[in-house]
Amino acid sequence: MFAVMVIEDDAVTRRLTxxxxxxxxxxxxxxxxxxxxxxxMDRHHVDLFLVDIMMPGMDGFEFIRTVRGSRFETPILMxxxxxxxxxxxxxxxxxxxxxMVKPIDEEELLLRVSALLRRAKIATERxxxxxxxxxxxxxxxxxxxxxxxxxxxxxxxxxxxQLLSYPGKIFTRRQLMDELWGMESDTDERTVDVxxxxxxxxxxxxxxxxxxxxxxxxxxxxxxxxxxx
Amino acid sequence: xxxxxxxxxxxxxxxxxxxxxxxxMIGSVFLIMLSSSIIAGGIASAVYRANPDGFTRYTPVVxxxxxxxxxxxxxxxxxxxxxxxxxxxxxxxxxxxERIARGDFSTPVPVRFRKNQFSQLITSFNDMERELSGIxxxxxxxxxxxxxxxxxxxxxxxxxxxxxxxxxxxxxEREEYIRIISEACDRLTRMTTEILLLSKLENQRFVSERESxxxxxxxxxxxxxxxxEWTKKEIELSxxxxxxxxxxxxxEMLSHVWENLLGNAIKFCxxxxxxxxxxxxxxxxxxxxxxxxxxxxxxxxxxxxxxxxFYQGDSSHKAEGNGLGLSLVRRIVDLHGGRCxxxxxxxxGATFTVTLPDEVISSDR
Numbered sequence: 001m002f003a004v005m006v007i008e009d010d011a012v013t014r015r016l017t018x019x020x021x022x023x024x025x026x027x028x029x030x031x032x033x034x035x036x037x038x039x040x041m042d043r044h045h046v047d048l049f050l051v052d053i054m055m056p057g058m059d060g061f062e063f064i065r066t067v068r069g070s071r072f073e074t075p076i077l078m079x080x081x082x083x084x085x086x087x088x089x090x091x092x093x094x095x096x097x098x099x100m101v102k103p104i105d106e107e108e109l110l111l112r113v114s115a116l117l118r119r120a121k122i123a124t125e126r127x128x129x130x131x132x133x134x135x136x137x138x139x140x141x142x143x144x145x146x147x148x149x150x151x152x153x154x155x156x157x158x159x160x161x162q163l164l165s166y167p168g169k170i171f172t173r174r175q176l177m178d179e180l181w182g183m184e185s186d187t188d189e190r191t192v193d194v195x196x197x198x199x200x201x202x203x204x205x206x207x208x209x210x211x212x213x214x215x216x217x218x219x220x221x222x223x224x225x226x227x228x229x
Numbered sequence: 230x231x232x233x234x235x236x237x238x239x240x241x242x243x244x245x246x247x248x249x250x251x252x253x254m255i256g257s258v259f260l261i262m263l264s265s266s267i268i269a270g271g272i273a274s275a276v277y278r279a280n281p282d283g284f285t286r287y288t289p290v291v292x293x294x295x296x297x298x299x300x301x302x303x304x305x306x307x308x309x310x311x312x313x314x315x316x317x318x319x320x321x322x323x324x325x326x327e328r329i330a331r332g333d334f335s336t337p338v339p340v341r342f343r344k345n346q347f348s349q350l351i352t353s354f355n356d357m358e359r360e361l362s363g364i365x366x367x368x369x370x371x372x373x374x375x376x377x378x379x380x381x382x383x384x385x386x387x388x389x390x391x392x393x394x395x396x397x398x399x400x401x402e403r404e405e406y407i408r409i410i411s412e413a414c415d416r417l418t419r420m421t422t423e424i425l426l427l428s429k430l431e432n433q434r435f436v437s438e439r440e441s442x443x444x445x446x447x448x449x450x451x452x453x454x455x456x457x458e459w460t461k462k463e464i465e466l467s468x469x470x471x472x473x474x475x476x477x478x479x480x481e482m483l484s485h486v487w488e489n490l491l492g493n494a495i496k497f498c499x500x501x502x503x504x505x506x507x508x509x510x511x512x513x514x515x516x517x518x519x520x521x522x523x524x525x526x527x528x529x530x531x532x533x534x535x536x537x538x539f540y541q542g543d544s545s546h547k548a549e550g551n552g553l554g555l556s557l558v559r560r561i562v563d564l565h566g567g568r569c570x571x572x573x574x575x576x577x578g579a580t581f582t583v584t585l586p587d588e589v590i591s592s593d594r
Contacts, residue, residue, distance in 0.1 A: 172450070217449055
């Protein structure tokens, strides 16, 4: 079971969030501010932090900076009552991985927590399994589990890895570009189309996943095998 | 530019002088002096004609002594009449100010002169009065509406919570009541968030935290945000977002516009065969975004009020919204100096068009 530390000063909200997480199959560790959270970290292993920005004592930003400053790579999800852009920017700059504005929808919270944990798991394992296929991040290789393994050009591999990391989620071309080529890149968005086409050609009769074009929006990878997760 | 070069400048200059209040005063004094001296001269010549022989008996000093008081008297009489006429707008304004201070916005101040500084002042004054009265109506209505809109879900929550303590309730009833309470809470939450946003926007005079971004990508992001909703209703999306449209604005603020327009389009799409068209294009005026659905559409009356806070054309959708979305849209578009229009007729769906100018014009309402 994953341990999620809930750092929130309001007692009612904290209790509710913990309850929601428990229902979602996580092990919540409540903390009322940054200092308490740091103290609790000595005794508990934490897989994800859920941090409120506005707190007395040590606030959310300061807490994140402290955690990141001590080289902890644990995913952090920030929550805040204020929805301003500068807040969001500061949260990401401090080292948060995701950001949610209150009032928080419980189901969305669970979805985001699971997505963050999934990403963290992929980041530590550096491999991804979809149906019979296994993607090895370091070798840029894809093996089909039947003894055939191919090494992909870097961008193609990253594209496939990104799409398969979030099965069923639609990505716009721009999102994929930013992820793969970096924000500052001037590469034409149609480059993504070219890479998608090559990927489809590479796995012509793959029964475990398919890459679907969503007209006007972008691409999505659908898992089609028995392993739908 | 009305005229070119020196003559144009002269014409404008003379026009300004002619229409100034100062010129009216100088002109009036000149006319009063002129008319009183003509009258004085007329009296002198009348005296002379009536008594040509006796005239020589009077020295010119006597003549002047007669003419001066007469012209003084006449001039003063003229001034009383003319000054009253000139100063009437001031009196009007004083009375109007007192009236407005009492909270009465009923009558505009009449514009008496054709075109001088006074009539300009009065026109601005009337504009101000109209604006104030609008704000006053908005404030009164808003508070009334807010209280009403809050009371309905609160009553539902209170009522069903009390019902829940009834031990004879069946499990199904209990679940139903909990669902109703939870929906009422969602509605209150949504409304509070939107009212907060609206009041924040009402206090804002310009778009802050501007940055350049791709508008079509933002719209795609919003479409993805609603993926669950349009997938569930099996709505067909027809997108024209291929052009990269770079625009400078506050992305977070502008995002509310697309969220509300798309949310509405999804809400009003028919249960089967819904089609939503979204296009974003660069135009002569800046950028134009259209969002259209093939839903129930709306009549003229609804169209007229659709952007007003708390107005809801179709009461059957009442549970799903609070009538604040489109007033948020309009406020944000206004802050950008843009326009928001709707084309719709009953049964024909609705098309919302938002035009945002590139030139940054900060505007109040």
